[in-house]
Amino acid sequence: MKESRLVLVQYATAVAAVALVSVHLIMQGVIYPYTTAISFDNILSVYRNGFYAIFLEALLVVVLVHGFNGVRIILNEFRQTKPWAMWVDAATVFAIIVTVAYGTRTVILAVFGGAPA
Amino acid sequence: MNEVRLIVQRFDPFEDVEPRMLEYAVPKWEGMTVLDALLYARDYLDHSIALRFSCRQASCGSCGMKINGRPRLACYTQVAELGGKKVVAQPMDNFAIIKDLVTDMESFFEKHRELLPYLSRADPRELDKPSAEYIMKPEELEKILQFTYCIKCGLCTSSCPTVATDSKFPGPQALAQAYRYIADPRNEGGEETLRLLDDTHGVWRCHFAGSCSFVCPKGVDPALGIQLLKRHVMSGRAPRKKGEGAKVWATSLDTPSQK
Numbered sequence: 590m591k592e593s594r595l596v597l598v599q600y601a602t603a604v605a606a607v608a609l610v611s612v613h614l615i616m617q618g619v620i621y622p623y624t625t626a627i628s629f630d631n632i633l634s635v636y637r638n639g640f641y642a643i644f645l646e647a648l649l650v651v652v653l654v655h656g657f658n659g660v661r662i663i664l665n666e667f668r669q670t671k672p673w674a675m676w677v678d679a680a681t682v683f684a685i686i687v688t689v690a691y692g693t694r695t696v697i698l699a700v701f702g703g704a705p706a
Numbered sequence: 707m708n709e710v711r712l713i714v715q716r717f718d719p720f721e722d723v724e725p726r727m728l729e730y731a732v733p734k735w736e737g738m739t740v741l742d743a744l745l746y747a748r749d750y751l752d753h754s755i756a757l758r759f760s761c762r763q764a765s766c767g768s769c770g771m772k773i774n775g776r777p778r779l780a781c782y783t784q785v786a787e788l789g790g791k792k793v794v795a796q797p798m799d800n801f802a803i804i805k806d807l808v809t810d811m812e813s814f815f816e817k818h819r820e821l822l823p824y825l826s827r828a829d830p831r832e833l834d835k836p837s838a839e840y841i842m843k844p845e846e847l848e849k850i851l852q853f854t855y856c857i858k859c860g861l862c863t864s865s866c867p868t869v870a871t872d873s874k875f876p877g878p879q880a881l882a883q884a885y886r887y888i889a890d891p892r893n894e895g896g897e898e899t900l901r902l903l904d905d906t907h908g909v910w911r912c913h914f915a916g917s918c919s920f921v922c923p924k925g926v927d928p929a930l931g932i933q934l935l936k937r938h939v940m941s942g943r944a945p946r947k948k949g950e951g952a953k954v955w956a957t958s959l960d961t962p963s964q965k
Contacts, residue, residue, distance in 0.1 A: 593904045593940050665906050669874040674906055 595658060602655035609648045616641075636699035649692040657685050710734045710785050712743050714755060715796040718805050725803075727794075728752070734785060740773050740793055741780035744807075756806040764923055767859030771807050772796040777861040777921045798864035800877075814860050817876045821884040821902060826895030840892045853886035853931055855924040862918035862928050874907035878918035881909055882931035888944050889934070896944035903939050910936070 617626040625631055635641050661681040665674055712732045717725035730747040741759055748755040759769040762781045769780040774794050785793055801809035827833055856879060863869050863877040876884075884903065888896040903909040909932060918928040938945060 591904050592906055592908060592910050593942070596910050597940065662911075666868070666872045666911065669872060669907060 599655060599658050599662075602651045602658070605647075605651045606655050609644070609651055612644070613648060633699060636696065639700075642696055642700050646693060646696050649696070650689055653685055653688050653692070657681050657688075708734050710738075710743060710790060711792045712747055713792065713794045714744070714747065714806065715794075716755070716806050717797075717803050719803060734790065736786075738785045739781055740778075740783045740785060740788075740795060741769055743785055743793060744780060744795060756804070756808045758808045765857060767857035770798055770809075770859040770861045770864065772798055772864070777864040779859060779861070779923045782923050798860055800864050800866065800869045801860065809860070811860060814863055814877070814879070815858070817880045818858070818883060821876060821880050822895065822899050823880075823883045823887050825887065825890060825893045828894045842891060846891045850886050850889050852926050853882050853928075855926050856883060856886075857924055859923065861921045861923060862926075865917040865921045867915050867917065868911050868913060872907055872911055875911045876903075876908070878912070878928035878932060881912065881935055882918075882926065882928035884909075885931040885935040885938075888938055891945075893944065896938075897942070900939050900942055900944065903935065904942070909939050912936075 617623065621631065636645070658681065661677055664677045667673075709731045710733075712730045713727050714730065715725050716722075716728050730751045732743045732746050732751070735742075739762075741757075741762060744755065744757050745759075748757065757769065757771075757780070759781065760766040761768070764779050764782040767779070770777065771780055772778075772795070773780065773783055774788050774792075777798055780795070795807060797803050797807050797809050801811065801814065804810050825833075858879060860879065862879050862882075866875075866878050868875050869877045881903070884899050887893055888899060912929075912932045914929060914933065916929045919926070919930065922928065
């Protein structure tokens with residue numbers, strides 16, 4: 590992918606992350622009192638709300654893509670060889686896939702399994 | 707005594723292991739520039755000081771160096787504006803040292819050349835034998851005018867934190883000049899430059915620190931040029947629309963002298 594497209598992804602995920610994290614913090618700190626928000630039952634009920642589960646999945650993807658792409662940019666500034674850039678790019682894609690998959694697993698398990706709400 | 711303490715970083719890569727700072731007491735006079743002080747030291751105190759200079763009027767860009775910790779032109783910096791007591795002269799950062807204050811500018815000019823800093827036309831015959839005058843509107847000139855003031859002194863590149871870490875990054879001078887030619891309505895090329903810039907180590911590595919604009923002795927704002935350039939790299943197109951170059955060409959035939 591061209592660097593300009595990756596930068597566009599970085600900008601888009603940055604804007605989306607600000608919006609999603611803001612909503613998330615408002616939900617967790619303002620709408621519900623913080624101690625209630627982090628209780629096991631509340632978290633499970635939040636996951637089982639279809640809309641909020643999709644919201645959390647989107648938050649997960651946006652933050653991880655933005656974070657790992659940022660790390661890729663930093664690592665590419667450290668060294669300027671082609672093999673290094675290739676490894677960094679491959680590692681970034683791998684890291685995004687693995688962490689998104691693991692986070693998605695958590696969301697899916699919370700929605701369809703786990704302890705009763 | 708009316709003297710200035712001139713401290714010069716000395717380093718000969720063929721003889722020295724690391725740089726050393728040597729101090730010279732130089733008589734001070736009104737209007738004295740750092741270049742004057744250095745030339746006095748070289749002519750009367752130590753003939754071995756190596757420095758590069760030419761025009762003495764901030765036009766050639768030869769005497770760029772770090773003066774009291776900031777990249778400046780030695781000929782354009784008065785001793786009085788530095789407090790008048792102590793002047794520390796060091797070679798520019800981000801450049802290899804040839805000797806003392808003389809730095810190797812080869813990669814700097816090479817990066818400039820790589821981004822094709824010249825006008826091109828779809829019809830190559832126009833480059834050698836233009837059949838009419840190419841006209842720019844005042845507002846078109848306004849967009850690029852400040853960037854044409856660049857004297858290629860290297861001070862912006864010397865102050866750039868990205869150049870310090872990424873040896874493949876073209877640097878603020880090359881990027882600002884790339885913008886200068888891409889934004890020029892007389893240029894029908896530019897797409898190749900945009901392609902070169904859309905790279906892992908290209909225009910996107912500028913983090914907009916702005917130090918390049920801060921140190922430029924000619925009032926150029928390379929950081930602005932780079933941000934404007936990013937817009938064109940994102941679209942992959944030079945700013946003019948298709949056929950507009952020809953339009954400029956057509957209007958050039960309609961000059962008052964030719965009516």
